[in-house]
Amino acid sequence: DTAVSQTPKYLVTQMGNDKSIKCEQNLGHDTMYWYKQDSKKFLKIMFSYNNKELIINETVPNRFSPKSPDKAHLNLHINSLELGDSAVYFCASSQVAKNIQYFGAGTRLSVL
Amino acid sequence: EDQVTQSPEALRLQEGESSSLNCSYTVSGLRGLFWYRQDPGKGPEFLFTLYSAGEEKEKERLKATLTKKESFLHITAPKPEDSATYLCAVQGPKMDSNYQLIWGAGTKLIIKP
Numbered sequence: 001d002t003a004v005s006q007t008p009k010y011l012v013t014q015m016g017n018d019k020s021i022k023c024e025q026n027l028g029h030d031t032m033y034w035y036k037q038d039s040k041k042f043l044k045i046m047f048s049y050n051n052k053e054l055i056i057n058e059t060v061p062n063r064f065s066p067k068s069p070d071k072a073h074l075n076l077h078i079n080s081l082e083l084g085d086s087a088v089y090f091c092a093s094s095q096v097a098k099n100i101q102y103f104g105a106g107t108r109l110s111v112l
Numbered sequence: 113e114d115q116v117t118q119s120p121e122a123l124r125l126q127e128g129e130s131s132s133l134n135c136s137y138t139v140s141g142l143r144g145l146f147w148y149r150q151d152p153g154k155g156p157e158f159l160f161t162l163y164s165a166g167e168e169k170e171k172e173r174l175k176a177t178l179t180k181k182e183s184f185l186h187i188t189a190p191k192p193e194d195s196a197t198y199l200c201a202v203q204g205p206k207m208d209s210n211y212q213l214i215w216g217a218g219t220k221l222i223i224k225p
Contacts, residue, residue: 004155090156099213100146101158106155
């Protein structure tokens with residue numbers, strides 16, 4: 001069983017479209033994260049979320065919004081996609097006390 | 113400003129040639145330093161956590177060490193399957209309830225047979 005799974009693995013879309021990426025973890029963790037990894041492989045935190053609190057990186061445009069239907073899911077919704085949004089997006093989860101983060105395989109988003 | 117710097121950016125070694133990767137950090141009140149491995153097309157995979165200066169952790173051909181300003185990932189007699197990007201991240205003081213990590217840009221390690 002995959003611990004952290006995200007779908008789709010690849011997403012190709014046109015500028016201006018709205019898209020969502022789904023993430024699920026079966027580890028029983030209390031915190032989930034979304035990261036953006038650019039072409040230079042640098043991981044940038046976008047959001048961290050547990051059932052109490054959403055922490056947003058202030059540099060993330062408000063076109064990006066996380067949605068958590070329950071503790072095991074944290075989806076990423078993106079409005080009005082732009083060329084600069086092209087990147088690999090990773091979902092991760094952890095128990096906040098240990099903060100060892102477990103990552104999904106990534107979603108490669110290409111905006112044309 | 114809290115920062116993590118990894119060096120070198122890339123490292124090419126022959127199989128069996130031992131070396132070290134460096135992760136230097138500036139963060140007040142370090143709560144933990146993490147090493148991850150990332151293979152192409154995959155997410156980072158956890159390797160080690162170090163919590164205090166002088167601490168060491170080992171796993172197969174990898175050994176991680178920690179001082180007050182930096183961490184080293186030593187690779188002994190590497191094999192081609194050790195080729196990957198190695199990422200370092202630090203956990204600072206509790207600034208929010210989620211103890212967010214600060215990530216370095218990684219070192220791409222290539223081991224030639």
